[in-house]
Structures are given as structure tokens and as C-alpha cells.
Amino acid sequence: MSRAPVRTRIAPSPTGFLHLGTARTALYSWAYARHHGGKFILRIEDTDVARSTQESVDQIIASMHWLGLDADEGPVFQMQRLQRYRAVAERMVADGTAYRCYCTPEELDQMREAQRARGEKTRYDGRWRPEPGKTLPPVPEGIAPVIRLRNPPHGEVTWNDLVKGPITISNREIDDLIIMRTDGVPTYNFAVVVDDFDMRISHVFRGDEHVNNTPWQINIFNAIGAPLPVFAHVPIILGDDGQKLSKRRGAVSVTAYEEAGYLPEAMLNYLARLGWSHGDEELFSRAQLVEWFDGEHLSKSPAQWDAAKLNWVNAHYIKQSGDDALAGLVATQLQRRGIEARGDERLARLCALFKDRCSTTVELADWVSMYFGDVAPGADDVAAHVTPAVGPALASLADRLRTVEWNKAAIAAAVKETLAEHKVKMPQLAPAVRVLVCGRVQTPSIDTVLELFERDVVTARLQRPV
Structure with missing residues (x-):
């Protein structure tokens, strides 16, 4: 373990939205830094100029902010650091740890085709690699060179992964990768190392698809005389189909979960448990x-995304949320439906009434929406509950509700009087009232539900033609 001050980072590529796997890695990096009193840095790896967009940058930053993973430093953009990468690459050439390669794309294709024909692993054959006593080809005119790492030809690369334990890969398995393209833009593995060195990153949390990149990166760290960070390669997240969640397969953006009515506290809780545990704790603040996340107890096995489990966690946090806070979230959900309810004094009380029945704020908005727009009772519900036998009682109840004080006690008394007058039972009258006024058969107690409606809305709905 490194004794340097803890500095972690998340380094998404702005070629699409921040998806759940990257969000979980960001969460682990953030939590580890906070646990150790360190710093958390946001870096935007935007060297894929053709696919990077400002929209993606904005979405990444918004997602991080929503989750409460605000960085201590950054965002730092790689494209603003090109001169630094070029300077390091040139120094490596001068030191003999890198070299210029003038192979054309056509030559590289021919090289790989010949290797495949011989049944060999495709790799750069080192034709421009300087060696003692070796004569290099003449430098061709008009060909811009790349710069390649002069990878050690022998020995092994070993590191003690915080998740996977000791990992060893032979240098014979990796070749002289390109670190600087012909246009002067660095490749991923080179830019990552220079950035992590310059930013004094002590611990690198990332997905285990990067395990194969790590030997090259370690050799680049060694080539530039930089200390190695501690690596922690976390397993992938599998979707419902058992395949990896990714930008191209099944992953949904973090902001989509916000729009779908999930709370950031719930997402943070759920994501943390996808690959990490603290005893049997399922729900935690x-x-x-931060108190518990010390880098231990990270799973070595892939995590399975479970939408039902997420809904359970989110329902817990909705129940724990303050009614005023929920009112603001529900107002936003209603606004997306064209309903303006923000500022309505009933909204917090409505959230208090229905939140125990909901797993998302979308579901909560479904309940609340009947107070701000008309409802359409289902034909089957009407046929089953709004029967001729209960019709006279509904008319009497509407008459009584026109004149009573508009509070729960007075509404309950009006219902009771109506039941006595028409000699019907509550299981006959209440479902009919619910269907006509609320558009559904099941609700909390009828007096509590009706109290929060406007009087005229209730009496009009009770007498609607069916």
C-alpha cells in the first residue's frame, strides 16, 4: 500500500453518457478518498476528438453532482495537456525508453496478415526498435512517425491488486505499443500514466477490463521514473441478460435514473453494494x-444488476425523506407531464399520504396527479363498483359534501350518515367513491384522500356520468 497522501480519480471519456459502471467506480474512488481524508479528482479523457462532445461532458458533470460525488480538483481535460504529453514522449525517446516508428498502416496490416498466416499472435515485430548492432531501415520521406514504448523484452510485470491480489504478466506477452500518434495526440495508455503521475494519483479504481492495460502502464511508469499507484480492478456489472452493462449494451445513463424517480441516496447505496459489502448491512448513509469504505471487502466476482432490489432500496429512502423535499421532486415529475403544481400547499401533505406506497417519485407523481388533473376510471372498475345499488348513496354523499366543513372529520361524518341513510356498507360505497374521484379502487382512507381534493372536484366527480 502506498504511504503517499491518498489521491484518487475518475476519468470518463465524453463520448457518451456516464453509465452505471463508471458511476460505481467514481463512487468507490470518492469514498476511498473521503475515508482517508484524501482528494478526489475528475479528469475528462477527451482525446477521442471525433466522438467527444460537450453534451457528454455536461452530462458527466451533472451526474456526478446529482450523486453527490463532487470533485476536489478538476475537471481536467486531456486535450489541454498535449504539450505535456509530447514533452514526456520526446524525453523518453532521448532516454531510449521510446522510439519513432515509420511503419505505414498498410505495412502494419501486412505484418498482421503474415503473422496470422503463420498462426502467430498478432503484434508489432519491432522493425523500427533500436537495438545494439541493429541497422534500422532508412527513414522514409513524407511519413510522419508514431512514437512507441520500448517495452522490456524480458522479465515480468507484477502488481498486488487491491481487489484481485497478486497479478503477474510476462513482458513477452505485450509488445511495443504506440504512445504518441502521428498527429501528436497521445494514446490512452500513455496519457493515463502521465496524468496519474502529474496528478499524484495514489490509488486507481477502475473496471477489470483495464487489467490487460496495466502491464503497459506499469512499464511506462517505470520508464518515466514515476511511482506506481495502487491498482484496484473491480469486476463488471452484469445486466438482466447476464451480459456486461456498457454504453453499447443495456446501460442506462445516471441521469435517466434521476428522471425515472430514483433518489441519489438510494443510487449511492445500491451502487456501493454492487461489488462491496460491510457485513450484512444493506442500507446505510x-x-x-465513508466510514466503512477502507478498500477491503471488494468482491472479485461480477455483480448482478437487480432492478427489484434497487426499487426496494429507493422505496426505503422515499419513506425516510422529508415531505417538503419530496414535494419539490414530485413537482418536477408533474411538470414533465405538463402539470404545474409547484407552490401548491397541499403537495407536501400529499407526499406524506402516499409515499409509503411508492418506490419512485414517478409512482408518487402518479398518485398525486389525480389532484391536479382529471382521472379516467376504468370501465371494468366502474362496472364492478359503481352499481345501480350504490348510485343513490353517491348522489346523497355529493349533496352532503357541498355544505360540510372541508376537513377529514366532517367528511368522515358525511360518509357515515350516508351509509346509515341508504343502509349500505362501507365496502360498497368506498370503492365506488374511489373509482369516480380517484380513478382507482385502492387508496388510503377515503376521508383522508378526499380532504386534500378541492370540494368542487369531489362533488363533480361523484356525479359524473358513467
Whole structure:
């Protein structure tokens, strides 16, 4: 373990939205830094100029902010550091740890085709690699060179992964990768190392698809005389189909979950448990996560995304949320439906009434929406509950509700009087009232539900033609 001050980072590529796997890695990096009193840095790896967009940058930053993973430093953009990468690459050439290669794309294709024909692993054959006593080809005119790492030809690369334990890969398995393209833009593995060195990154949390990149990166760290960070390669997240969640397969953006009515506290809690545990704890606060996340107990096995489990976690946090806070979230959900309810004094009370029945704020908005727009009772519900036998009682109840004080006690008394007058039972009258006024058969107690409607809305719906 490194004794340097803890500095972690998340380094997404702005070629699409921040998906769940990267969000989980960001969460682990953030929590580890906070646990150790360190710093968390946001870096935007935007060297894929053709595919990087400002929209993606904005979405990444918004997602991080929503999750509460605000960085201590950054965002730092790689394209603003090109001169630094070029300077390091040139120094490596001068030191003999890198060299210029003038192979054309056509030559590289021919090289690989010949290797495949011989049944060999495709790799750069080192034709421009300087060696003692070796005569290099003449430098061709008009060909811009790349710069390649002069990878050690022998020995092994070994590191003690924080998740996977000791990992060893032979240098014979890796070749002289390109570190600088012909246009002066660095490749991923080179830019990552220079950035991590310059930013004094002590611990690198990332997906285990990067395990194969690590030997090259370690050799680049060694080539530039930089200390190695501690690597922690976390397993992938599998979707419902058992395949890896990714930008191209099944992954949904973090902001889509916000729009779908999930709370950031719930997403943070759920993502943390996808690959990490603290005993049997399933529900915990942000502060508890920071207290417990010491880099231990990270799973070596892939995590399975479970939408039902996420809904259970989110329902817990909705129940724990303050009604005023929920009112603001529900107002936003209603606004997306063209309903303006922000500022309505009933909204917090409505959230208090229905939140125990909901797993998302979208579901909560479904309940609340009947107070701000008309409802359409289902034909089957009407046929089953709004029967001729209960019709006279509904008319009497509407008459009584026109004149009573508009509060729960008075509404309950009006219902009771109506039941006595028409000699019907509550299981006959209440479902009919619910269907006509609320558009559904099941609700909390009828007096509590009706109290929060406007009087005229209730009496009009009770007498609607069916």
C-alpha cells in the first residue's frame, strides 16, 4: 500500500453518457478518498476528438453532482495537456525508453496478415526498435512517425491488486505499443500514466477490463521514473441478460435514473453494494459508507444488476425523506407531464399520504396527479363498483359534501350518515367513491384522500356520468 497522501480519480471519456459502471467506480474512488481524508479528482479523457462532445461532458458533470460525488480538483481535460504529453514522449525517446516508428498502416496490416498466416499472435515485430548492432531501415520521406514504448523484452510485470491480489504478466506477452500518434495526440495508455503521475494519483479504481492495460502502464511508469499507484480492478456489472452493462449494451445513463424517480441516496447505496459489502448491512448513509469504505471487502466476482432490489432500496429512502423535499421532486415529475403544481400547499401533505406506497417519485407523481388533473376510471372498475345499488348513496354523499366543513372529520361524518341513510356498507360505497374521484379502487382512507381534493372536484366527480 502506498504511504503517499491518498489521491484518487475518475476519468470518463465524453463520448457518451456516464453509465452505471463508471458511476460505481467514481463512487468507490470518492469514498476511498473521503475515508482517508484524501482528494478526489475528475479528469475528462477527451482525446477521442471525433466522438467527444460537450453534451457528454455536461452530462458527466451533472451526474456526478446529482450523486453527490463532487470533485476536489478538476475537471481536467486531456486535450489541454498535449504539450505535456509530447514533452514526456520526446524525453523518453532521448532516454531510449521510446522510439519513432515509420511503419505505414498498410505495412502494419501486412505484418498482421503474415503473422496470422503463420498462426502467430498478432503484434508489432519491432522493425523500427533500436537495438545494439541493429541497422534500422532508412527513414522514409513524407511519413510522419508514431512514437512507441520500448517495452522490456524480458522479465515480468507484477502488481498486488487491491481487489484481485497478486497479478503477474510476462513482458513477452505485450509488445511495443504506440504512445504518441502521428498527429501528436497521445494514446490512452500513455496519457493515463502521465496524468496519474502529474496528478499524484495514489490509488486507481477502475473496471477489470483495464487489467490487460496495466502491464503497459506499469512499464511506462517505470520508464518515466514515476511511482506506481495502487491498482484496484473491480469486476463488471452484469445486466438482466447476464451480459456486461456498457454504453453499447443495456446501460442506462445516471441521469435517466434521476428522471425515472430514483433518489441519489438510494443510487449511492445500491451502487456501493454492487461489488462491496460491510457485513450484512444493506442500507446505510453516505457518512457510514465513508466510514466503512477502507478498500477491503471488494468482491472479485461480477455483480448482478437487480432492478427489484434497487426499487426496494429507493422505496426505503422515499419513506425516510422529508415531505417538503419530496414535494419539490414530485413537482418536477408533474411538470414533465405538463402539470404545474409547484407552490401548491397541499403537495407536501400529499407526499406524506402516499409515499409509503411508492418506490419512485414517478409512482408518487402518479398518485398525486389525480389532484391536479382529471382521472379516467376504468370501465371494468366502474362496472364492478359503481352499481345501480350504490348510485343513490353517491348522489346523497355529493349533496352532503357541498355544505360540510372541508376537513377529514366532517367528511368522515358525511360518509357515515350516508351509509346509515341508504343502509349500505362501507365496502360498497368506498370503492365506488374511489373509482369516480380517484380513478382507482385502492387508496388510503377515503376521508383522508378526499380532504386534500378541492370540494368542487369531489362533488363533480361523484356525479359524473358513467
